[in-house]
Amino acid sequence: MIRVFTNLEELSQAAAEIFRQTALEAVKAKNKFTVALTGGSSPEKLYRLLTQSPYREEIPWQQTYVFWGDERWVPLTDERSNAKMAFDTLLKNVPIPPAQIYPMWGEVAPEQYAQQYEDLLRNHFHEPNAGFDLILLGMGDDGHTASLFPGTAVLHEKERWVQAYYLEPQQMHRITLTAPFINQANKIAFLTYGGKKSNALYEVLEGEHNPEKYPAQLIQPQKGETIWMVDEAAADRLTNKN
Numbered sequence: 001m002i003r004v005f006t007n008l009e010e011l012s013q014a015a016a017e018i019f020r021q022t023a024l025e026a027v028k029a030k031n032k033f034t035v036a037l038t039g040g041s042s043p044e045k046l047y048r049l050l051t052q053s054p055y056r057e058e059i060p061w062q063q064t065y066v067f068w069g070d071e072r073w074v075p076l077t078d079e080r081s082n083a084k085m086a087f088d089t090l091l092k093n094v095p096i097p098p099a100q101i102y103p104m105w106g107e108v109a110p111e112q113y114a115q116q117y118e119d120l121l122r123n124h125f126h127e128p129n130a131g132f133d134l135i136l137l138g139m140g141d142d143g144h145t146a147s148l149f150p151g152t153a154v155l156h157e158k159e160r161w162v163q164a165y166y167l168e169p170q171q172m173h174r175i176t177l178t179a180p181f182i183n184q185a186n187k188i189a190f191l192t193y194g195g196k197k198s199n200a201l202y203e204v205l206e207g208e209h210n211p212e213k214y215p216a217q218l219i220q221p222q223k224g225e226t227i228w229m230v231d232e233a234a235a236d237r238l239t240n241k242n
């Protein structure tokens with residue numbers, strides 16, 4: 001499903017509403033809500049909204065479990081850390097028990113940490129084909145999502161839920177949920193705005209199938225739904241906006 005908004009404010013409001021609804025439904029059904037946050041700049045406004053009324057009061061924070069879709073392999077105090085951004089804008093300001101927040105960072109090698117994070121997730125979910133209630137994702141203007149970058153080996157991973165690898169062009173390690181595991185989610189919301197994303201958005205949604213070049217094409221949940229939340233500038237090249 002594609003939803004087009006006139007500006008980031010409206011897009012973020014609608015995303016906050018999806019977050020609230022999904023959290024309430026999950027807690028009603030199984031007494032917990034498990035969400036994966038995204039990094040980048042796109043979710044900042046959403047995160048700030050979630051700390052305000054009515055979301056601050058109505059979201060069942062005590063039963064919320066927070067993971068990340070991906071991370072730059074840097075300490076939690078580093079400005080590039082996706083977790084730092086989420087703590088500063090959202091997590092410090094809502095009553096989630098700290099033990100229910102799982103940033104992707106540890107004092108071990110990134111590959112070893114990826115295995116630990118996967119074990120953590122498998123323990124959390126119990127079932128091998130279970131997935132997140134909600135995953136928030138962004139998309140880069142090259143068509144990457146999470147840390148699934150064009151031309152990387154992680155795009156071909158079938159078994160693992162989490163992987164870490166060295167991303168040569170950025171000279172840093174990245175850690176990411178893999179596409180097969182992301183696709184086990186019940187709901188995925190892409191937050192994508194700005195004219196510089198319009199080509200990639202067109203290629204991902206309406207171009208030829210070429211996930212090697214446009215990895216966001218790999219995101220096709222088996223049983224869940226994908227909601228593309230975009231602004232008019234990003235949607236500029238789309239012919240089908242429904």
Ligand SMILES: O=C(O)[C@H](O)[C@@H](O)[C@H](O)[C@H](O)COP(=O)(O)O
Nearest residue numbers: 039040041042138139140145146
């Ligand atoms: O850590 C990251 O950078 C994210 O993993 C990445 O997938 C991000 O969501 C996109 O690059 C969009 O970034 P913007 O929201 O900044 O455009």
